[in-house]
Amino acid sequence: MYLYDPIDQRLVEERVAQFRDQTRRFLAGQLSEDDFRPLRLRNGLYIQKRAPMLRVAIPYGLLSATQLRKLAHIARTYDRGCGHFSTRQNIQFNWPRLEDVPEILAELATVQMHAIQTSGNCVRNITTDHFAGVAPDEIVDPFVWAEVMRQWSTLHPEFGFLPRKFKIAINGSVEDRAATLVHDIGLHAVRSDSSEIGFRVIVGGGLGRTPIIGHVIRECLPWRHLLTYLDAILRGYNRYGRRDNKYKARIKILVKDLTPAGFAEQVEAEWAHLKDGPGTLIQEEIDRVAQQFTRPAYATVDPVLRKQEEVRYDARLAADRAFARWVERNVQAHRVAGYAAVTLSLKKTGVPPGDATADQMDAVADLAERHSFGEIRVSHEQNLVLPDVPVRDLHELWGRLKELGFATPNIGLLTNIISCPGGDFCSLANAVSIPVAEAIQRRFDDLDYLYDIGELDLNISGCMNACGHHHVGNIGILGVDKNGEEWYQITIGGRQGAQAALGRVIGPSVARDEVPDVIERLIAVYLEQRESEHERFVDVVHRLGIEPFKSHVYDYAD
Amino acid sequence: MTTLIKQRRIASDGWRVIGLPNEPIAGPLPTEGDIIVPLAVWRGQQAALLGRQGRTGVWLEGAEDPAVLFSSGFIPELIAVRFPTFTDGRGYSAARLLRERHGFRGELRAIGDVLRDTLFDLARCGFDAFALRDDQDADAAVAAFDEFSEVYQAGADRGPLFTRRVEGTPA
Numbered sequence: 153m154y155l156y157d158p159i160d161q162r163l164v165e166e167r168v169a170q171f172r173d174q175t176r177r178f179l180a181g182q183l184s185e186d187d188f189r190p191l192r193l194r195n196g197l198y199i200q201k202r203a204p205m206l207r208v209a210i211p212y213g214l215l216s217a218t219q220l221r222k223l224a225h226i227a228r229t230y231d232r233g234c235g236h237f238s239t240r241q242n243i244q245f246n247w248p249r250l251e252d253v254p255e256i257l258a259e260l261a262t263v264q265m266h267a268i269q270t271s272g273n274c275v276r277n278i279t280t281d282h283f284a285g286v287a288p289d290e291i292v293d294p295f296v297w298a299e300v301m302r303q304w305s306t307l308h309p310e311f312g313f314l315p316r317k318f319k320i321a322i323n324g325s326v327e328d329r330a331a332t333l334v335h336d337i338g339l340h341a342v343r344s345d346s347s348e349i350g351f352r353v354i355v356g357g358g359l360g361r362t363p364i365i366g367h368v369i370r371e372c373l374p375w376r377h378l379l380t381y382l383d384a385i386l387r388g389y390n391r392y393g394r395r396d397n398k399y400k401a402r403i404k405i406l407v408k409d410l411t412p413a414g415f416a417e418q419v420e421a422e423w424a425h426l427k428d429g430p431g432t433l434i435q436e437e438i439d440r441v442a443q444q445f446t447r448p449a450y451a452t453v454d455p456v457l458r459k460q461e462e463v464r465y466d467a468r469l470a471a472d473r474a475f476a477r478w479v480e481r482n483v484q485a486h487r488v489a490g491y492a493a494v495t496l497s498l499k500k501t502g503v504p505p506g507d508a509t510a511d512q513m514d515a516v517a518d519l520a521e522r523h524s525f526g527e528i529r530v531s532h533e534q535n536l537v538l539p540d541v542p543v544r545d546l547h548e549l550w551g552r553l554k555e556l557g558f559a560t561p562n563i564g565l566l567t568n569i570i571s572c573p574g575g576d577f578c579s580l581a582n583a584v585s586i587p588v589a590e591a592i593q594r595r596f597d598d599l600d601y602l603y604d605i606g607e608l609d610l611n612i613s614g615c616m617n618a619c620g621h622h623h624v625g626n627i628g629i630l631g632v633d634k635n636g637e638e639w640y641q642i643t644i645g646g647r648q649g650a651q652a653a654l655g656r657v658i659g660p661s662v663a664r665d666e667v668p669d670v671i672e673r674l675i676a677v678y679l680e681q682r683e684s685e686h687e688r689f690v691d692v693v694h695r696l697g698i699e700p701f702k703s704h705v706y707d708y709a710d
Numbered sequence: 711m712t713t714l715i716k717q718r719r720i721a722s723d724g725w726r727v728i729g730l731p732n733e734p735i736a737g738p739l740p741t742e743g744d745i746i747v748p749l750a751v752w753r754g755q756q757a758a759l760l761g762r763q764g765r766t767g768v769w770l771e772g773a774e775d776p777a778v779l780f781s782s783g784f785i786p787e788l789i790a791v792r793f794p795t796f797t798d799g800r801g802y803s804a805a806r807l808l809r810e811r812h813g814f815r816g817e818l819r820a821i822g823d824v825l826r827d828t829l830f831d832l833a834r835c836g837f838d839a840f841a842l843r844d845d846q847d848a849d850a851a852v853a854a855f856d857e858f859s860e861v862y863q864a865g866a867d868r869g870p871l872f873t874r875r876v877e878g879t880p881a
Contacts (some may be wrong), residue, residue, distance in 0.1 A: 304863055313797045434876065
């Protein structure tokens with residue numbers, strides 16, 4: 153955890169006071185709806201279909217047990233006992249009262265949290281790998297850099313009113329678990345030949361109405377220049393990004409219009425003025441931020457004892473198939489021997505993906521304290537992670553997670569669905585998402601069948617804004633409106649990670665009750681065509697193209 | 711009535727902005743009095759402007775490139791940047807360029823949709839004068855400059871917090 157110093161703390165408190173005054177003026181009729189809207193949005197407050205929605209920032213997806221308990225308290229006191237973890241590692245409350253929001257923010261500030269820039273046309277929460285710091289394939293721990301950027305972006309005076317929202321993701325491992333290629337800016341922390349930390353800079357990726365994979369504009373930017381280079385990118389975007397059409401206002405359109413090479417040239421020209429200026433990072437600051445992070449004090453276990461533990465653990469795996477399955481899917485390797493990272497699946501059938509009740513949050517906070525040094529991560533796949541669990545605790549933890557409904561062994565499988573809140577909550581949506589996710593989960597509720605299908609990402613968005621990342625799902629489902637009716641367009645072949653690709657539409661959209669059948673037919677083609685069980689669904693789509701899938705889905709319909 | 715805030719105080723204003731979008735310039739420019747003219751007029755009529763009795767400032771839209779002011783001719787003592795709506799953030803970049811790139815030291819005035827809620831950021835980008843939108847509470851607006859006691863980033867007003875942290879001099 154990054155621990156606030158007195159200045160960090162004072163700043164969030166001053167932001168609460170500022171927003172409290174703005175809300176007071178709005179409620180007193182001294183601030184018009186038109187003036188208040190952009191101001192409240194900069195603080196994560198939407199007015200939704202049924203009630204306001206407050207999005208609380210979870211910087212780079214990192215939470216302490218204390219913070220999670222506070223979120224539970226807020227869910228219980230100001231909401232209807234539930235919160236929704238989003239694909240940007242944040243949490244959303246769907247039922248707060250507008251007049252309570254300043255108080256909620258004040259409560260958040262007591263645990264070093266806030267809702268600053270979780271919405272609005274500004275730099276949003278910076279996201280990263282949910283296995284940061286613990287992944288065996290990590291090159292650079294991204295947390296320190298994510299925090300440095302959090303501070304840089306927080307209340308940035310120049311970039312508070314950009315043409316459109318702006319999302320930055322950073323990844324520090326071989327595997328890209330932060331979807332960096334589909335962000336406005338994606339950063340890969342790398343090491344140069346001389347082992348200096350640098351960043352590969354990718355711009356102009358994004359989903360939404362115009363899905364685009366980002367372009368590399370710098371292979372290795374030395375770390376000192378990170379913030380001045382970001383300033384150069386943002387300044388060019390702020391000045392030249394389109395403001396006449398909100399659907400063409402994201403930086404990806406500017407990059408496309410100028411061509412990536414042309415955009416890179418513009419950035420370099422601007423950066424020539426900023427390089428080595430006051431914003432240039434210094435080693436002392438990096439060290440200071442690193443020291444403000446608490447780190448787990450991993451135990452060194454006597455080798456003989458460890459051997460005994462391993463034998464016991466292996467015996468359990470062999471004896472208990474359900475436990476072994478859960479370990480196979482939901483437990484990930486750790487860079488420290490004797491530890492593992494555990495993913496808590498928030499994708500149980502019948503529960504909206506990413507939802508957790510106040511009681512569940514409290515229970516997870518307790519488990520984090522008992523088994524994981526009091527730390528929790530939120531993943532962009534809308535699950536929670538206990539990052540530092542001793543292997544000897546796994547069996548006990550599994551038992552507790554089963555009671556909580558968080559042990560569904562489906563990480564990486566078809567039912568680990570990413571879904572936006574959809575038409576049940578969101579006023580932008582064309583169609584519902586959550587009931588569609590549930591219908592699919594019910595259809596694929598047989599675990600043996602699910603395991604046979606193997607790795608498959610299925611993502612659902614209720615509209616073009618693509619909050620459910622449907623473009624990068626191996627199977628993507630997009631809700632569309634046809635003359636006031638809900639229909640669903642299906643794409644296949646999308647994927648996230650270092651080989652990110654956008655899915656292709658298989659044909660005309662289908663009615664809501666047909667969606668599970670369509671998915672089943674896609675799976676049937678895959679199972680018939682795969683060369684072995686090691687060839688995943690997405691591999692078969694890329695090998696054969698969409699034709700065999702398309703014809704089976706639509707011939708069937710005729 | 712538009713209130714002007716200058717150097718964090720309510721100030722009287724002798725300047726008149728002319729040529730705003732809904733008030734096209736009719737007839738010749740006034741020769742007397744202090745006026746703020748559009749960038750196009752500034753660029754097209756420099757000789758006439760130099761012969762005026764009163765002082766002349768220039769205003770530009772956030773979308774216009776401030777660099778053209780420094781490419782030829784004389785530099786005005788007052789530059790205003792217009793915000794068509796307060797959510798159009800281009801004027802913030804224009805201000806920083808004027809101060810930090812071009813070294814402009816004269817009065818830099820925010821005009822148009824200027825709200826008390828944006829004063830803090832505007833000031834950080836180098837504005838030192840603010841012609842508030844008519845409905846704004848001027849006394850409350852003056853207090854907005856103190857909404858935050860510290861700032862993280864480098865701006866036109868000061869360097870980044872991390873430098874002050876190292877020096878042990880944060881606010």
